[in-house]
Amino acid sequence: MRFSEIFIPTLREAPAEAEAVSHVLMLRAGYVRQLASGLYIYLPLAQKVMQRINKIIREEMDAIGAQEITMPALHPADIWQKTGRWSAIGDEMFRLKDRGKREMCLGMTHEEIVTWLASMEISSYRNLPQIWYQIQSKFRDEERPKSGILRTREFTMKDSYSFDRDEKGLEENYQKHARAYHNIFNRCGLKFYQVESDPGMMGGAGAHEFMAPSPVGEDTVVLCRECGYSANTELARSTPHAHHIEEEWKLEDISTPQKRTVTEVSGFLKINPQFFIKSLLLIGTDGPFLALVRGDQELHEKKLHKLVGDFRAAEKAEIKEILGVEAGFIGPYGNTLKKIADISLKEGVYIAGANKEGFHTKGINPHIHFDAEWHDIHTAKEGDRCHKCGTEIQVEKMIEIGNIFKLGTKYSEPLNAVYLDENGKEVPIIMGSYGIGPARIAAAAVEQNHDKDGIIWPQSIAPYDVEVIPLNIDDADVKSTAEILYTALKESGIEALLDDRDARPGIKFKDADLIGIPWQVIIGKKTLQEGFVELKSRRTKETEKIAPPDVAEKIRELLVN
RNA sequence: CGGGGCGUGGCGCAGCCCGGUAGCGCGCCUGCUUUGGGAGCAGGAUGCCGGAGGUUCGAAUCCUCUCGCCCCGACCA
Known part of the structure; x- marks a missing residue:
């Protein structure tokens, strides 16, 4: 793609309303714009990032046998009434009426809908197990949207649901999801932990969250470096360090x-x-x-x-x-x-x-x-000891990027999602529910990968693989070399952004660093006269001189690793 | 739901106390010069000062109400 043909409205200064680093950088680098509180427009660069994240998610979900479907974002109230959540959930649910005065809501999540589907279509143990997933909009009327795209009122979510005959099947699907999530977050270049979490109002038997460490995270996680215990402080156990006094105290x-x-x-x-x-x-x-x-x-x-x-x-x-x-x-x-x-x-x-x-x-x-x-009725905190191994625990702020829940029959019973087993006996389906927030992956990636100049995308989710930067397009050699390289890269299957703007070098450098594409190919007049262009790493700022014909090959090698 | 802050050209801000022609930097447009880290000179465009009422000869400025946005805490399916 050519810079002159893609909409990238970078800002020299950060808008006053942004606080979190990821929010500031995504605004400044021209990725997103805010429509209203908690509502964001994803501009072309952000769209590219989301597409790459979602592609990784789809590949890993498909790999565990999950099947993609799409459910409506607009739901009739009666299904939510059957599970009791219509009344259990308060102002956080967007509610509306259709022209026939029927009560409706915008889906905050899709347990009800997917269970309704299962109740209609699954009748025999022969139909089980199933994993269905979608990447769909969710709506939550958050009391306080914050930190840019981290906590919004409308957001896309990958949500999947497993349907099993028994607990054993659920456990298998739960572990499949855990493995898929590890693959997804690793491939997205995130530092993350899988931690024990409180099932909360999702209900059910067990739950884990996937957490990316970041100072802007809204959750606090207890970690033990020794034995690996990790849990959200909403349920984390710990042993406060015992203290003893020397003197005898009489009553x-x-x-x-x-x-x-x-x-x-x-x-x-x-x-x-x-x-x-x-x-x-x-x-x-x-x-x-x-x-x-x-x-x-x-x-x-x-x-x-x-x-x-x-x-x-x-x-x-x-x-x-x-x-x-x-x-x-x-x-x-x-x-x-x-x-x-x-x-x-x-x-x-x-x-x-x-x-x-x-x-x-x-x-x-x-x-x-x-x-x-x-x-154990205290809140775990820094300095406490691990309740399993006695090592001093650490407490860190983290962004929740995914979660997995064992639901059991919490939804299948009220919605009568049952199957007949081999004995002809009617049994409720055992369910699990599994979420990932793609926008949070992007935000966490920026939180974890940036410097004073801008974003440093992990290769896998960068909007482009490489940015080609001719420093002066008035110079015929520089310009033609850039065009030749751009074409060669594209032909090698590498996604390149060509900064073909008639702008000063400083502007191109600044924008390139802000946008955060991991590799830059810099074409300057002097170096070119020596027969070279420069390949620069956005992360390390290290530069290597390369002959133009070798560029595509070199970058392809870099992308493989 | 408590607490705090802010709404003034596209962005960042000053002006408000003490009412009197709406300003600065960046960006944008035109021309010339410039071209390895956000250029220089010259010229130019852009404001219902968030909205509604009120006070006043006169309101960005004072008063009342309202809408929006941000931050801290609480909450978070």
Whole structure:
């Protein structure tokens, strides 16, 4: 393609609204433009990148036997009503009515639709297993779209769905997807991790996320370099590092006037927060109970929710009523409330509220002074130890680029997607659902591959393989060499962008670096008189002199590796 | 849903407090010169100052309402 014939509106300065590096660069390099909050237009270069990403996705999906289909983006409400998600999902779903006043929505995902299809068409175990996938638009009325194309209200997603007779089949298809995803993200040149994740409202038995490390990521992931444990902090387990005090603490109430929070009391007594018990009075479905975590830890509400179901924080008046003292002085010692304590409190001696206005109790020994159910209910953080091998864990921000879910029968049961087994017995289909965000692959690739001058695309998903840059097209030799090389490259099956603009060298260099095509062939008058052109790596900026006839061959070699 | 910020030529911004002819840089157009890292000179075009009301002789500027966008937190199927 010729630069003069492709629309690449580069910007010298970054628009003020962009914050994330990938957003700034994709705007500046002329890849995308914003239509409205969370709605983006993909310009020609971005379109090329997306096509290359989607090609890789299709190849790997096809390789595991997945079959591409296309489902509507516009859905009738009744199917969503049958699974309960019509009401379970709130404002995040775009809803509308058709001319007949029938309720409709724009699909946020396609479990309902694909399960409806399965319920209509699959009747026998002979029809199973199946994997169906599509690359389709999804709509989510995000409360806060952000970071350019990372979190938008309309986006394309590769979503696939597996249908099996039993758990064993599901497990096979789940692992097939995991392998396909590894191939896809590796081929796209991303650094990524497969981590355990919370199935959330997708429901079901198990889930993993594929995460690309980046400071603009919205998820936090716990990693153990030693044993490989990796999990989203929304469920990650860890063992907070145990601390021991030298001196013996005897059980005593100490005066802590007006000191309520752990930070205040810890500062007042000059004792580290890890020797405190943070006591939270919560109201569950069976009444009030205390949740206890170590002073330097945070309660993980999702973990607690899994243990006890719905709960809420007690109000001020309730605390006074139940414990006879105001928040800030409550503690586990000296009451018979049900207690759920974090495992980090199992050992050691602690200070906690004395359930007495203005006092804390020092010397509380968990096994002697109170009973509790022991669980991991803290939020894993940097410095904690791996719960599997004891190594210090690391915590990193990451972009979610894909996920895989074991759904089980969550959708097949309500939508009556069943098959008859060999015995003529009706059995619900076991399902899995698997997503990839192609735009997030692109954004993550830019986040992970850029420098001060612009984007550095991984070869496989770059909009073009090579950019040919004649520095002065007024020079007949330079111009004709560029044309000859451009043609030769094309004939070798290499996708080339020829900067045929009548522009100064500086502009061409700057634009080329911004756009980020991995190889540049620079044709300058002086070097050409010596019989050479230059081949430059966008990433390393290293330059090699090559005779023009050898260029196509050399680049083909580079692309293979 | 809480908190903060911003809307002025295509882009980045100043002007707003203290009301009085709408400015700067970049980009764009024309000509000449230039050509290895965003050129120089000369000339030129482009603004319902987000929108609606109000105050005033007069509003980009003051007041009220509204719409949009961004950031932090919460949420995220």
